Amino acid sequence: MVLSLSGLTCSYGPVTAIHALRIGVRAHSVVAILGANGAGKSTTLKAISGLVRPSRGSVFFNGTDITRISAAKRVKLGIAHCPEGRRVFVGETVKENLVLGGHLASKKSIDSKIAEVLELFPALERRLDQVAGSLSGGEQQMLAIGRALVSSPKLLLLDEPSLGLAPIIIRRVFEALVQINKQGTAIVLVEQNVSSALKLASYAYVLREGRIGLEGTPDELTANEQVHGLYLGG
Amino acid sequence: MTLFLQLVVSGLGFGAVYALGAISLTLIFKTSNVVNFASASLSTTVALLMWLALNPLHLPVVLAWLIALACAMVIGVLVEAVFLRRVEKSPIIIQVVMTLGLLVAIEGLDGALFGYSPKTLPHVLHGSSFAIGSVLLDRNNALMLAITVLLAIALYLIYQHTRLGLALRAVASDRDTASLMGIQTQRYISLSWAVGVLVAGVSAILIAPAISLTPTFMENVAVFAFAAAVLGGFGSLLGAVVGGLVIGIMSNLVSGYFSNNLQLTFVFILILIVLYIRPNGLFGRPVVSRQ
Ligand SMILES: Nc1ncnc2c1ncn2[C@@H]1O[C@H](COP(=O)(O)OP(=O)(O)O)[C@@H](O)[C@H]1O
Ligand SMILES: [Mg+2]
Numbered sequence: 001m002v003l004s005l006s007g008l009t010c011s012y013g014p015v016t017a018i019h020a021l022r023i024g025v026r027a028h029s030v031v032a033i034l035g036a037n038g039a040g041k042s043t044t045l046k047a048i049s050g051l052v053r054p055s056r057g058s059v060f061f062n063g064t065d066i067t068r069i070s071a072a073k074r075v076k077l078g079i080a081h082c083p084e085g086r087r088v089f090v091g092e093t094v095k096e097n098l099v100l101g102g103h104l105a106s107k108k109s110i111d112s113k114i115a116e117v118l119e120l121f122p123a124l125e126r127r128l129d130q131v132a133g134s135l136s137g138g139e140q141q142m143l144a145i146g147r148a149l150v151s152s153p154k155l156l157l158l159d160e161p162s163l164g165l166a167p168i169i170i171r172r173v174f175e176a177l178v179q180i181n182k183q184g185t186a187i188v189l190v191e192q193n194v195s196s197a198l199k200l201a202s203y204a205y206v207l208r209e210g211r212i213g214l215e216g217t218p219d220e221l222t223a224n225e226q227v228h229g230l231y232l233g234g
Numbered sequence: 235m236t237l238f239l240q241l242v243v244s245g246l247g248f249g250a251v252y253a254l255g256a257i258s259l260t261l262i263f264k265t266s267n268v269v270n271f272a273s274a275s276l277s278t279t280v281a282l283l284m285w286l287a288l289n290p291l292h293l294p295v296v297l298a299w300l301i302a303l304a305c306a307m308v309i310g311v312l313v314e315a316v317f318l319r320r321v322e323k324s325p326i327i328i329q330v331v332m333t334l335g336l337l338v339a340i341e342g343l344d345g346a347l348f349g350y351s352p353k354t355l356p357h358v359l360h361g362s363s364f365a366i367g368s369v370l371l372d373r374n375n376a377l378m379l380a381i382t383v384l385l386a387i388a389l390y391l392i393y394q395h396t397r398l399g400l401a402l403r404a405v406a407s408d409r410d411t412a413s414l415m416g417i418q419t420q421r422y423i424s425l426s427w428a429v430g431v432l433v434a435g436v437s438a439i440l441i442a443p444a445i446s447l448t449p450t451f452m453e454n455v456a457v458f459a460f461a462a463a464v465l466g467g468f469g470s471l472l473g474a475v476v477g478g479l480v481i482g483i484m485s486n487l488v489s490g491y492f493s494n495n496l497q498l499t500f501v502f503i504l505i506l507i508v509l510y511i512r513p514n515g516l517f518g519r520p521v522v523s524r525q
Contacts, residue, residue, distance in 0.1 A: 071410075083411060089407050091403070092403060092407070099397070100401070104416040
């Protein structure tokens with residue numbers, strides 16, 4: 001297991017966003033986390049990357065307990081989090097955004113990683129010197145994913161990468177995710193786009209009100225009538 | 235014409251000090267999003283420590299400078315770590331009250347510790363003014379101007395062309411996302427407070443010989459520095475420098491042609507006009523975004 005969450009509970013003041021989650025991610029695999037708005041998906045990713053502190057439970061990364069480690073140090077261990085809403089640095093150039101992704105890496109490794117990212121997302125190449133805020137939504141998403149890759153992560157957390165994008169762009173982004181995964185990076189994919197997510201994932205969890213409502217392989221889940229009910233019922 | 239040029243040139247000295255104050259505010263604001271209203275009392279404390287090192291302790295000038303500047307950085311780090319970090323997630327108004335509270339509290343402490351009788355710090359340079367044609371340029375004014383311009387250039391280069399500067403910009407624009415890049419954001423915020431109070435402290439030490447050093451002596455300077463930062467677009471280093479110099483020249487012209495008492499009025503009328511025409515200040519730019 002590259003990642004395992006045991007009994008993970010996170011609260012915002014009186015609101016418990018996720019409750020005693022138990023989730024496992026095998027090395028090199030893609031795991032999807034599905035669920036309606038407010039189900040606790042983003043909070044789960046933030047707990048994994050260290051942006052929120054769990055009130056109970058633990059996060060294990062490659063067998064070590066990282067629950068008390070800061071977000072910045074988790075990047076060093078090999079966790080990259082591509083947050084909800086992309087969050088590119090809009091005032092900085094595309095190149096600078098990519099360099100920031102490699103904050104902990106050497107200059108040499110940044111250069112070679114950026115070259116890889118541009119191969120994966122050629123659309124970014126001619127935008128390198130433009131400020132990121134001037135990119136289209138799809139390009140910003142590619143930049144956000146590319147930026148996360150510059151740190152050479154072992155585990156990539158993606159929060160709704162398809163949100164607000166045209167179907168053709170979504171397809172391109174998902175093709176890139178297949179590539180990234182092929183090269184050995186495990187992925188935790190949070191999505192509302194259930195069909196795309198289940199095509200990519202080898203295992204999926206469906207969250208409902210901060211708890212795991214259902215889990216299984218994509219085949220098991222698609223065969224299950226409940227998925228649609230749970231999912232669309234929100 | 236000679237009077238005009240003379241007023242402009244001698245305004246540059248104070249203008250440089252306002253620019254330093256504005257740079258200090260800008261550095262701190264850029265990374266921590268806090269408007270440091272305590273700047274005046276923090277920089278006064280640095281100048282008083284300089285006085286302490288020079289007068290009662292009779293340390294050599296260079297050593298006194300080093301001690302004062304080291305203390306400035308420690309003060310910056312401590313103020314952020316002890317006070318501002320507690321309220322970093324609170325509404326802006328709470329942070330404003332916190333820095334205003336620090337302004338008053340530290341001023342009072344300075345008064346209690348050092349007394350209210352005016353003290354003097356020596357000029358850095360001695361000797362007569364340079365003559366440029368018929369206009370005289372005071373040596374110390376020239377020094378202040380040189381320090382300000384060099385510092386601004388150095389900071390600009392660091393911000394725009396180094397990875398340190400890039401990380402500082404990232405922390406400034408989105409702290410959570412910066413930490414997802416592996417940036418230890420807290421360190422950069424401490425650093426910006428250290429350098430911010432250092433710069434403000436330098437401005438106080440440079441200006442103190444020209445006005446008498448009391449626990450409240452930086453209050454007026456700080457108002458002009460604040461105005462300079464706003465004029466420059468709060469957040470732009472170039473803007474801080476230009477804003478400081480413009481205000482230094484402007485207020486000197488007003489006191490030369492009209493009256494000392496009208497300085498503040500004229501400066502703020504200028505600011506109202508500039509902000510009316512350019513709501514983001516001279517060098518502030520609205521963020522380009524399609525998000
Ligand atoms: N910063 C926050 N402060 C307070 N409550 C929050 C915060 N972020 C999320 N929540 C609450 O936590 C719950 C889970 O939110 P989230 O993890 O964002 O869900 P999802 O990503 O599945 O839409 C929701 O009830 C949401 O309102
Ligand atoms: Mg979410």
